[in-house]
Amino acid sequence: MSLKSIKYEQGQLQILDQLLLPAKSVYIDLKTVQDAWSAINTMQVRGAPAIAIVGCLSVAVELHKKDASSLTNKNDLKTELVSKLRYLATSRPTAVNLTKEIDALLSTVDRLVADDSVDVTSMKLKIIESAERLLAKDVSDNMAIGQVGANSLLTSVLDGVNVTVLTHCNTGSLATSGYGTALGVIRRLHELDRIAHVYCTETRPYMQGARLTAYELVYEGIPSTLICDSMVAALFKKTCVHAVFVGADRVARNGDTANKIGTYQIAVLAKYHGILFYVCAPLSSVDFSIESGDHITIEERAESEMTDVAGQRIAAEGIKCWNPAFDVTPASLITGIITEKGCITPNELHKLGPV
Ligand SMILES: CSC[C@@H](O)[C@@H](O)C(=O)COP(=O)(O)O
Known part of the structure; x- marks a missing residue:
């Protein structure tokens, strides 16, 4: 039975369903921010650092799926990200890690929107990188x-x-x-x-x-x-x-x-x-x-x-x-x-x- 609570690779996010442990070790796919919100809220994933990482990675998963034609401009991308990140913050209130990492991503979004040398595609990639960095830092x-x-x-x-x-x-x-x-x-x-x-x-x-x-x-x-x-x-x-x-x-x-x-x-x-x-x-x-x-x-x-x-x-x-x-x-x-x-x-x- 695996003890890895979060598996992530190239826009694919899975969590070990902790509601089933220790009897069963079942990984579930989180394909959207909504999936992550539900998994955090129902405690399929729990623990302050884990929920922050899963929340942010779910945003990365959605961004990975976005192709160039759906990325019109930086302000539209910002509007979408702000709404998804604020929604994620409502999943569980007490652990500060989730709110802090969300705030950090929101600041990165603001910084990238203000930086004229960054286009919408590189803005997307930089947000993905920021979310993905959390996994290694936590370990x-x-x-x-x-x-x-x-x-x-x-x-x-x-x-x-x-x-x-x-x-x-x-x-x-x-x-x-x-x-x-x-x-x-x-x-x-x-x-x-x-x-x-x-x-x-x-x-x-x-x-x-x-x-x-x-x-x-x-x-x-x-x-x-x-x-x-x-x-x-x-x-x-x-x-x-x-x-x-x-x-x-x-x-x-x-x-x-x-x-x-x-x-x-x-x-x-x-x-x-x-x-x-x-x-x-x-x-x-x-x-x-x-x-x-x-x-x-x-x-x-x-x-x-x-x-x-x-x-x-x-x-x-x-x-x-x-x-x-x-x-x-x-x-x-x-x-x-x-x-x-x-x-x-x-x-x-x-x-x-x-x-
Ligand atoms: C490294 S986890 C630290 C805390 O999040 C942990 O002690 C705890 O209280 C977890 O609560 P939970 O309700 O299971 O998410």
């Missing part, structure tokens, strides 16, 4: 995050001590274009032969931990155990866990971090038990335009994700449900933010951003 950012995170933890333990860590949700190859962020750190620690054990949470209600992270850990042969979300306190009390590594969907300028629902309670428990708590994310997950987590929109998803398991209703009929997909962990609970540029404390994060 190299993740590998850097893996190394920084491994170094950060290993400098805090005695030489020769192998580490036990906990992770939440899925931040691995499936959530990115490869290697992963928090799971990338774990992968790197395993490559260095320094993992004693990894615990992963089920991550109710969508079960990214049980279905996807557990699958990636088993696939990589990393010694690991699945626990229910409600078992974290008991685990921390009973077992020597050195650190928690989680991902991020949007980090505010002050370090407050929106991530998968349940992250906040793990951070509270880590603080209580004196366990290091790291957020692992590329700088593209940092939203320097917002001062704190109070400004982050939290996506609420369908009740059926909670009431039903594998299509079977398990909750009592008539009960009301509240299903926020993310929560915000306050910066004060975060030991460090592991980025491709280094590990930084939340109160120093603003130094890496625009002034």
Whole structure:
């Protein structure tokens, strides 16, 4: 079974349908921006970096299909791109990566329209290139995050001590274009032969931990155990866990971090038990335009994700449900933010951003 969540070549885009994992490994073609919007919205592809890349690549796919006769002038191309990119941004609200990459493409569009030395055909090619560059950049950012995170933890333990860590949700190859962020750190620690054990949470209600992270850990042969979300306190009390590594969907300028629902309670428990708590994310997950987590929109998803398991209703009929997909962990609970540029404390994060 493949762990590559995104396959892309010359205008052909496929994603591994994560709704079917781990039982089935099925790739689906995304031929249009509309296809990508639906795949992101229904979580056939998920994870902050992966949805940004898939969204932008779907624009590249449509552009590849455009021949010279359909490219009349740069302003018409701009009008079309602006409408498609703005539409893509509505697919899921919390992860900032999608909005940021869309904004970056929109700025490129503006720059190319203003540049008289660029004709409509080369404008098309340059937009395609910008979208395609995201795939390789994501993998190299993740590998850097893996190394920084491994170094950060290993400098805090005695030489020769192998580490036990906990992770939440899925931040691995499936959530990115490869290697992963928090799971990338774990992968790197395993490559260095320094993992004693990894615990992963089920991550109710969508079960990214049980279905996807557990699958990636088993696939990589990393010694690991699945626990229910409600078992974290008991685990921390009973077992020597050195650190928690989680991902991020949007980090505010002050370090407050929106991530998968349940992250906040793990951070509270880590603080209580004196366990290091790291957020692992590329700088593209940092939203320097917002001062704190109070400004982050939290996506609420369908009740059926909670009431039903594998299509079977398990909750009592008539009960009301509240299903926020993310929560915000306050910066004060975060030991460090592991980025491709280094590990930084939340109160120093603003130094890496625009002034
Ligand atoms: C590298 S993925 C980082 C985050 O996007 C991840 O931890 C997470 O919260 C994913 O949520 P999801 O709802 O599965 O898209």
